[in-house]
Amino acid sequence: MSNILVNAPKTARRGAVIEIKALILHPMETGFRPGPNGRLIPRNIIERFTATWNGTEIFAMDMSSAIAANPFVSFFAEANESGTVVLRWTGDEGFAVEERVAIAVE
């Protein structure tokens, strides 16, 4: 069960620059904090976020331990063709989730 909130326009004019915003529920455990037993809590972060538009990568970022929990990402893209934007988060402990957004370009 993953919890994601995406804010992207459903339609866009051809050639327009649109903003896509995405928020995901994730603890982003740094790996530097000791737990109640004194041992370090193992790192559990999202390592990489990518966005593709009809298969072509339009945005990517690497995340580190310094990124806050529940990271919010906002980026811009040029709307050239109708299609699907796939947002993908991958990270520690086999974390891999995807969210798809359909955008119609007129």
Added chain:
Amino acid sequence: MTRRLLVVGLALVFAASYAAAQVGTQSGADKRRSGYQDMGEALQKMQDDDTANPGMLFVQLGGQLWVKATGAADKSCADCHGAAAASMKGVAVRYPAIPSGGDLPVDLGGRINLCRTEHQKVDRLPPENRDLLALAAYVAHQSRGLPIAPPEDPRLEVFRQQGAEIYRRRQGQLNLSCAICHDDNAGRKLAGIAIPEAHPTGYPIYRLEWQALGSLKRRLRNCLVGIRAEAWPLDAPEYTALELYLMERARGMKLETPAVRP
């Protein structure tokens, strides 16, 4: 003639300003401020945008838990209550309340735990558990925009009085009461941070400092630690008493759940 017109004109101006003053005293009577009004514009926008407000992630999670069957009874919340948008509207604005058959007030999280043990036949969720907060946020979110309306239950009065007494009682090594900061010095700064009026309008809140959703109980513990008092145990009745008093103090203010605070 012109002089007469001037007199009439002046009289009209005075009448208009008198009427404006009357309206002003009526609408301006409520000077209470939610923490929302005292935080920066960026944070206000974050709270207002449902796809940027991290609290909405927990509301979404709560919605998933609402329809998930659990426990020995294999029942979900929705099996009894149906769609939360209808059945849970206006519920959070009247908690804490005394549940039927009980004699002690419970907060919203306590009510959810009662449902778990009585109807779903499953263990209580511990305080500040993520699922418990998510369910509380989901239920309270259904009342967003409604005025806080504590119930007119005479049995609550004694607990409310206890809460009021705690609110005004000096405690901790710093020897401060809640009232010294949040009544006498609200709006001023403490270590560079604005002191809010302490109206519980948006709980559970997403606090950026916590990087998580938290209950009013957690917020109160924060304050207790801040004045170097010993925080009560997590199941202490003092928290519910204080919440009862604070909700009465915020009667009529609009619920914002899930609120974002710095």
